[in-house]
Amino acid sequence: MFFPACLALAALISPASAYFKATAPQLHDQWANGEARTVSWTKGAHDGVTSFDIEMSRLSTDGLTLIAKNVPSADSSPKSINILLQDVPPGDDYFLLFLNSTHGVMYGTSPRFSILPAGGSTNGSTATNPKVATVTVSGAPNPTQAFATTFPVTSGGTPRLIVGGRRWSVATALSGCILGAVWTLLW
Structure with missing residues (x-):
């Protein structure tokens, strides 16, 4: 009971500034081969x-289509990429994962x-951003294939598992929980 309460405390004192939201595609958009x-996002x-x-x-x-690895997301980089579909199986149940x-x-x-299918009547924005990379995706989902493109690693390196100011607030809360447990056991 003590440990879950500590985790709840850590979650409450952690800043809630981290978020990631896909802004395109929108719900029910239709893309054609x-x-x-x-594809755009805010973070x-x-x-x-x-x-x-x-x-x-x-x-x-089942299956994944690996589109792009190491997409830059620094505050100064563009918040979009273009995707060109070729021979991707038609369906109305696709979604993108950002991870x-x-x-x-x-x-x-x-x-x-x-x-x-190619030539289908689509809805949603068809505008692309000429200033960003275009990634060509083809074929059915196949998680054993490599990413369609890999961007170079940015100077900031790889993303951290615990990010920003959360590192210290979570560490402080967990330290307090551990010290409280030790205090309780000793007295």
């Missing part, structure tokens, strides 16, 4: 996440969207 679409400032990976998954089938695949830390997911 042969067209490029922009917490100064959260320590300097890069992340993008993967695509479906609800109805650190090395550590298994999930930062966020996109809303559900559809992929149509």
Whole structure:
């Protein structure tokens, strides 16, 4: 009972400035094979996440499509990439995962969207950002394939598991819990 209370205390005193939200694709957007679409996001400032990976998954089938590794996410970098789909199986149950695949830390997911056959009538924004990289994704999900593209590691290195100011507030709360437990056992 004492340890869960300590964890709850640690969560309460930790700053809640870390967040990650996909802004494109939107819920029920339709993408078509042969067209490029922009994936964009917003994230917490100064959260320590300097890069992340993008993967695509479906609800109805097993498998992942590994899209981009080490996507830069520093405060000064663009908050989008373009994705060109080629021969991706059509379906209405796709979503994107934004994560650190090395550590298994999930930062966020996109809303559900559809992929149509080439030439299909789509909805949602078709504008792409000419100033960012375009990643070509082809074929059915296959988690044994390498990422479609890998960006160079940024000067900040890999993302940290516990980020920003949380490190010290969680450490302080856990130290207090441990000292409290020792005090209780000794007296």
